[in-house]
Amino acid sequence: MNIRISNTSEKPIYQQIFEQISAQVLKGELEGGYSLPPIRQAAVELQVSIITVKKAWEELERSGLIYTVTGKGCFITELSPDRMIEKRNEMILKQMAVDIEYYRSFGLGLDEVVELLKSIYE
Amino acid sequence: MNIRISNTSEKPIYQQIFEQISAQVLKGELEGGYSLPPIRQAAVELQVSIITVKKAWEELERSGLIYTVTGKGCFITELSPDRMIEKRNEMILKQMAVDIEYYRSFGLGLDEVVELLKSIYE
DNA sequence: ATCGCGTGTATATCGTGTATGCACAATATA
DNA sequence: TATATTGTGCATACACGATATACACGCGAT
Numbered sequence: 172m173n174i175r176i177s178n179t180s181e182k183p184i185y186q187q188i189f190e191q192i193s194a195q196v197l198k199g200e201l202e203g204g205y206s207l208p209p210i211r212q213a214a215v216e217l218q219v220s221i222i223t224v225k226k227a228w229e230e231l232e233r234s235g236l237i238y239t240v241t242g243k244g245c246f247i248t249e250l251s252p253d254r255m256i257e258k259r260n261e262m263i264l265k266q267m268a269v270d271i272e273y274y275r276s277f278g279l280g281l282d283e284v285v286e287l288l289k290s291i292y293e
Numbered sequence: 294m295n296i297r298i299s300n301t302s303e304k305p306i307y308q309q310i311f312e313q314i315s316a317q318v319l320k321g322e323l324e325g326g327y328s329l330p331p332i333r334q335a336a337v338e339l340q341v342s343i344i345t346v347k348k349a350w351e352e353l354e355r356s357g358l359i360y361t362v363t364g365k366g367c368f369i370t371e372l373s374p375d376r377m378i379e380k381r382n383e384m385i386l387k388q389m390a391v392d393i394e395y396y397r398s399f400g401l402g403l404d405e406v407v408e409l410l411k412s413i414y415e
Numbered sequence: 416a417t418c419g420c421g422t423g424t425a426t427a428t429c430g431t432g433t434a435t436g437c438a439c440a441a442t443a444t445a
Numbered sequence: 446t447a448t449a450t451t452g453t454g455c456a457t458a459c460a461c462g463a464t465a466t467a468c469a470c471g472c473g474a475t
Contacts (some may be wrong), residue, residue, distance in 0.1 A: 183462060194398045209422060220464045225423080242422045242471035259399055264413060270392045271414060276316040277381055281414040285407055291386060292393060292403045305433060331451060342435045347452080364442030364451045 172208055172216050184219055188227035196236050196247055197259040203249030207237060210245075234258075294330055294338050306341055310349035318358050318369055319381040325371030329359060332367075356380075 174191050176184055195201050208216070210224045217224065228245055231237045236258075239245045250258070274284050296313050298306055317323050330338070332346045339346065350367055353359045358380075361367045372380070396406050 185462080190395070191398060194400070198400045211422085221423095222465085223463060226462085228423090239423070240471090241424075241469080244422060260409070263396060263399060263401065263409060266392070266395055267409060268413060270388070271410070273312070273388055274385060276313060277385060278316070278320045279385065281411065284410065284414070287382070287385060287389060288393070288406065288410075289403065291390060292406070307433080333451085343452095344436085345434060348433085350452090361452070362442085363440080363453075366451065 172213060174217055176217060176219070185223050185226040185230065188217070188219075188224065189230040192227065192231055193234065193236055193262065196231075196250075197255050197262075199252075199255065201247050203247050207245045207247070234262075294335060296339055298339060298341070307345050307348040307352065310339070310341075310346065311352040314349065314353055315356065315358055315384065318353075318372075319377050319384070321374075321377065323369050325369050329367045329369070356384075 173195070174188055176187055180187065182190075192201070192207075201207075207213070207228070210221050210228065213224045214221045228237065228239065232239055232245075236248055236250075237245050238248055271284075279287075295317070296310060298309055302309060304312075314323070314329075323329075329335070329350070332343050332350065335346045336343045350359065350361065354361055354367075357370060358372075359367050359369055393406075401409075
């Protein structure tokens, strides 16, 4: 459970958890078949409510990244490397489309966007 | 008032109005000193409540893009071209920092981000 | 079998923020 | 000064995030 929660972020807590676990799964840091910690333990560890953890878990299940077995636990879905990259790009491109719309509304072209990106990407 | 409101967007309505007017001001499409439509007229035009328009106007004033005179109206702040670009970049970079954090959480490097950007930037 | 422990699940509640309508104050103008 | 036009303030309805508590399911020991 290598999760960092920001209380100052505008993103909901469950969304932060969802995104970070998603990224870890799709980077291969969490192996398929392996189990996530019980929601109670995760709740204590992350200093949030059980329900908040559950909500994140639900999003993960809806995205097909984990599956839940009542009374037993939650487990990482086995995914082929290709499928992982596919899902990763899917998630990124979906967000990127929103981001680009914002940049474009200010009249920025691709070149300007890339230039600004380079200036702050470390 | 060339504003498009999306009811499906996750962004609040007042935020959408704020962003689009900001972009128009900083692109020079709305001249300094010129007045915005009265909030009532804008509300009718945009099919939203007066209070929603007011909230957007308040954000614009807080950003220094317009100023309000009670009983008279709201007017675009006069800005030099340099100051406009400065404010524009300020708004974009602030958002871009959030966007990048998301891309980076998936392990993407600058090159990959640029590549994906190019693939969907039209 | 069944009891107990660990697992996820469902219900009720509170706080915050978005969006709204209606009544009020300030300004301009005739 | 009367009246229309402008922005402002307050009280409310609703949706969503976050929470605690009580419930249901599954497995292993007795």
